[in-house]
Amino acid sequence: xxxxxxxxxxxxxxxxxxxxxxxxxxxxxxxxxxxxxxxxxxxxxxxxxxxxxxxxxxxxxxxxxxxxxxxxxxxxxxxxxxxxxxxxxxxxxxxxxxxxxxxxxxxxxxxxxxxxxxxxxxxxxxxxxxxxxxxxxxxxxxxxxxxxxxxxxxxxxxxxxxxxxxxxxxxxxxxxxxxxxxxxxxxxxxxxxxxxxxxxxxxxxxxxxxxxxxxxxxxxxxxxxxxxxxxxxxxxxxxxxxxxxxxxxxxxxxxxxxxxxxxxxxxxxxxxxxxxxxxxxxxxxxxxxxxxxxxxxxxxxxxxxxxxxxxxxxxxxxxxxxxxxxxxxxxxxxxxxxxxxxxxxxxxxxxxxxxxxxxxxxxxxxxxxxxxxxxxxxxxxxxxxxxxxxxxxxxxxxxxxxxxxxxxxxxxxxxxxxxxxxxxxxxxxxxxxxxxxxxxxxxxxxxxxxxxxxxxxxxxxxxxxxxxxxxxxxxxxxxxxxxxxxxxxxxxxxxxxxxxxxxxxxxxxxxxxxxxxxxxxxxxxxxxxxxxxxxxxxxxxxxxxxxxxxxxxxxxxxxxxxxxxxxxxxxxxxxxxxxxxxxxxxxxxxxxxxxxxxxxxxxxxxxxxxxxxxx
Numbered sequence: 001x002x003x004x005x006x007x008x009x010x011x012x013x014x015x016x017x018x019x020x021x022x023x024x025x026x027x028x029x030x031x032x033x034x035x036x037x038x039x040x041x042x043x044x045x046x047x048x049x050x051x052x053x054x055x056x057x058x059x060x061x062x063x064x065x066x067x068x069x070x071x072x073x074x075x076x077x078x079x080x081x082x083x084x085x086x087x088x089x090x091x092x093x094x095x096x097x098x099x100x101x102x103x104x105x106x107x108x109x110x111x112x113x114x115x116x117x118x119x120x121x122x123x124x125x126x127x128x129x130x131x132x133x134x135x136x137x138x139x140x141x142x143x144x145x146x147x148x149x150x151x152x153x154x155x156x157x158x159x160x161x162x163x164x165x166x167x168x169x170x171x172x173x174x175x176x177x178x179x180x181x182x183x184x185x186x187x188x189x190x191x192x193x194x195x196x197x198x199x200x201x202x203x204x205x206x207x208x209x210x211x212x213x214x215x216x217x218x219x220x221x222x223x224x225x226x227x228x229x230x231x232x233x234x235x236x237x238x239x240x241x242x243x244x245x246x247x248x249x250x251x252x253x254x255x256x257x258x259x260x261x262x263x264x265x266x267x268x269x270x271x272x273x274x275x276x277x278x279x280x281x282x283x284x285x286x287x288x289x290x291x292x293x294x295x296x297x298x299x300x301x302x303x304x305x306x307x308x309x310x311x312x313x314x315x316x317x318x319x320x321x322x323x324x325x326x327x328x329x330x331x332x333x334x335x336x337x338x339x340x341x342x343x344x345x346x347x348x349x350x351x352x353x354x355x356x357x358x359x360x361x362x363x364x365x366x367x368x369x370x371x372x373x374x375x376x377x378x379x380x381x382x383x384x385x386x387x388x389x390x391x392x393x394x395x396x397x398x399x400x401x402x403x404x405x406x407x408x409x410x411x412x413x414x415x416x417x418x419x420x421x422x423x424x425x426x427x428x429x430x431x432x433x434x435x436x437x438x439x440x441x442x443x444x445x446x447x448x449x450x451x452x453x454x455x456x457x458x459x460x461x462x463x464x465x466x467x468x469x470x471x472x473x474x475x476x477x478x479x480x481x482x483x484x485x486x487x488x489x490x491x492x493x494x495x496x497x498x499x500x501x502x503x504x505x506x507x508x509x510x511x512x513x514x515x516x517x518x519x520x521x522x523x524x525x526x527x528x529x530x531x532x533x534x535x536x537x538x539x540x541x542x543x544x545x546x547x548x549x550x551x552x553x554x555x556x557x558x559x560x561x562x563x564x565x566x567x568x569x570x571x572x573x574x575x576x577x578x579x580x581x582x583x584x585x586x587x588x589x590x591x592x593x594x595x596x597x598x599x600x601x602x603x604x605x606x607x608x609x610x611x612x613x614x615x
Contacts, residue, residue: 012046012053014039018065032063036073036089036099043087044078057081060089062312064096068103069293070134077298081306083375091311095615101290101367102144102316102385103133108280111271116184116253121273125255126280130268130287137268138289140318141456142387142411143261145285149385149409149455150272153254153262154247155181159515160545162245165195166215168236173229175204175236179216181248182209186216188251190265192322193218195246198234198548199483199518200459203327206248224326231328231339232357234518237548245546288318288387291365298372300396300437308377314367318387319411321364330427332487333389333412333460334361334420348428350495352561353581359427363420364412364457366392374398382406382615383414387456392416399442406449406612411456414478417443418466420490430497430526431467431490439498441469447605449612450478458482458515461523466490467498474505477604477613483516485509485538489525492560494583502531508604510540517547520557520578522570527563527583536570537603554578558586571595571603 013027016039020032026039033039043058058081081087091097111127130138143150156162166176175193185191186209195202204224210217220228236244248254252271255262261272270287274280293314298304321327321335328336337360345354366389370376374397383390383405389412393400407414418440421427433439445463454460462478465471465488478485486504491497509521521538524531538555547553555572558565563583568590575592605612 011056012043012051012058014042014058014060015063016060017063018067036060036062036067040073040075040079048078054085057085058087060087062089062091062097064091064093066098066100068100069290072290072292073099073294075294075296075304075307077302077304079307080304083306086306086308088308088310089312090309095311097311098313098315099293100316101293101318102286102288103131105130105270105285105287108283114252114271117255121256125271125273127269127271130263130270133289137265138287139265139320139323140263140288141320141323142288142318143270143285144316144385145272145278145283147284151257151260152249153251153260154249155184155254156247157257159247162196162247162546164243164245165236165238166243168238169217170229173225174217174219176215176217177246179211179214182216182218183211184253185248185251186211188253191251192249193220193246194249195236196244196458196515196546196548197236199331199516200234200329201457202228202329203322204228205323205326221326224328227326227328227336227339231336231359232341233330242548244548286316286385288316288385290317291319291388292367292369293317294368296368296370296373296376300372300435302372303396304373304376306375308379309381311380313382313384314390315382315385317367319365327457329457329459330359330361331459332464333364333457335364336360337362337423348493348495350493351583352493352495355428360423360425361421361427362423363416364388366390366416368392369394370397370400372396373400375400377401377403378405379403380405382408383410384408386410388412389416390414393418393440393443395419395438395440397440397443401444402446402448403444404447404609404612406615407451407453407462409452409455412454413460413462413464414450414453415445415463417445417464417471418468420466427490428492430493430495432497436498439467439469440471443468443471445471445473446475447609448476449605449609450476451480453478453480454482461485461487462509463487465502468502469499470501472503472505473507474503475507475604475606477508479509479511480514481512482514483512484519484523485512485521487523489528489562491526494527494561494563497527499526499528500530502528504533504536506535506603508537510538511542513544513553514542515544517544517549517552520554521572523557523559524562524565525559526561529564529585531565533565533567534569535599535603537600538570538572540573556591558582562586567591569595569599571597571599
């Protein structure tokens with residue numbers, strides 16, 4: 001009791017409220033600041049001036065409400081705490097603190113006449129003028145209505161109705177599709193084609209359409225047209241009854257079903273077809289306009305350190321690259337900047353099979369990004385309603401934790417961790433930085449619930465770890481996934497690299513592979529000495545009805561270059577596994593339905609964290 005009193009006496013509180021004033025010092029609940037930006041500055045100055053009240057730490061306490069960001073909140077090395085005096089950024093008063101990158105829209109009215117729509121549909125469409133934000137016309141790719149993600153207008157009611165391409169004309173950079181799938185949008189200026197390609201989808205902005213009887217040839221804008229028709233993997237499928245499926249989106253002519261929306265960016269006007277029972281004079285509509293909400297950013301020499309986030313919702317982001325440059329990923333949502341086939345194939349070191357392609361990639365943004373940091377903790381936080389990734393630990397991050405967090409309704413990866421190749425470095429080269437401080441080490445990802453991940457970019461995964469060392473991924477539950485649950489490793493090579501001592505233990509992965517195959521509950525790449533995948537519970541695969549290869553799915557999958565990994569005592573519905581072009585030292589032992597049920601019972605969220613399923 002004496003110790004607790006001492007902590008209270010020497011721990012500074014800075015209060016923040018959406019109804020506060022940044023001219024306040026925030027040192028009492030009765031006089032809060034208004035923004036987290038101002039609170040961080042106050043904390044920074046208290047540390048700089050050696051204020052005795054910060055002896056055992058600083059608590060930045062956020063009152064309930066929505067904190068709308070006008071730009072990403074930057075947390076710098078100067079904001080660091082210390083082991084004995086950490087900085088806590090915490091939401092108080094229960095589960096009601098939201099850091100938001102969205103704007104609420106109001107002032108809806110009936111749209112009236114809309115060219116390209118039938119009179120019956122026109123009478124049901126509502127519209128609102130989208131305001132300027134920070135003096136700019138805003139574009140966005142997502143919309144949430146009463147907390148539900150609305151559907152960007154498309155040519156199908158559900159994905160089982162997707163048409164399939166007819167041919168892939170690489171020489172002329174054209175896709176040929178059935179005419180009836182694109183006839184309505186032949187003159188639409190901003191329509192997109194979303195193409196299913198084995199283990200990824202491509203978002204291609206339509207430049208022009210040529211009708212030739214029952215076939216239509218589509219050309220696309222640059223740079224995605226060049227990338228799409230030059231890159232060898234993954235490819236659209238042709239022949240043997242498995243031609244790649246696709247759908248069309250983002251044209252007002254397609255706005256013909258309840259729950260759909262279209263944004264006319266020329267007029268800055270949003271159109272919406274309400275669901276039955278929705279009252280547009282009382283509906284809550286949120287338009288995201290930011291890509292990243294928080295950046296924790298230091299360097300190897302001056303890291304950000306000892307900061308903890310608790311009980312905060314990070315909500316409402318978008319990602320605009322697909323609207324501006326298209327999106328052609330290589331794997332796990334990492335988008336191609338350039339790629340082409342190698343003829344003849346390139347011989348590689350360490351006994352790898354010859355390399356048949358070259359690729360350079362970019363990394364999609366996240367709602368919260370951490371780089372050049374150590375001892376950063378996220379606990380009991382929510383990452384939800386996001387247009388790309390949820391939380392990203394980039395290079396030079398060490399000894400971080402994500403515990404008891406909810407990741408839900410995310411367009412891309414739930415979690416991204418580690419290096420996936422710099423844009424200027426060919427992605428099959430092993431990562432061995434001269435300065436090993438760049439390597440992500442010591443991450444702990446435990447007791448988190450990840451669901452409804454990758455709901456736009458279907459090739460994304462729940463937890464995506466690239467080049468990492470000493471990572472522990474344990475007791476998480478991952479479900480409702482378009483592709484793989486947990487992916488660990490990068491490079492497709494058995495060559496020596498920076499990875500080792502990685503552990504994936506006691507996770508519960510289920511209801512995955514909704515859209516894509518070449519898939520697994522847990523998947524690895526490249527050499528990772530002394531790494532273990534054990535006592536996981538992997539079950540209830542969904543199986544995509546339009547996959548390129550209906551049988552190419554697995555519970556566990558050690559892919560190209562995987563080496564020195566133990567895979568043992570994992571409970572799966574069946575012994576359906578794959579070892580593809582593995583290196584030495586991969587040990588498989590006792591995996592399948594014969595594993596004791598105690599593994600199933602112990603896997604996934606521990607009892608004290610199961611409330612996350614109902615949050």
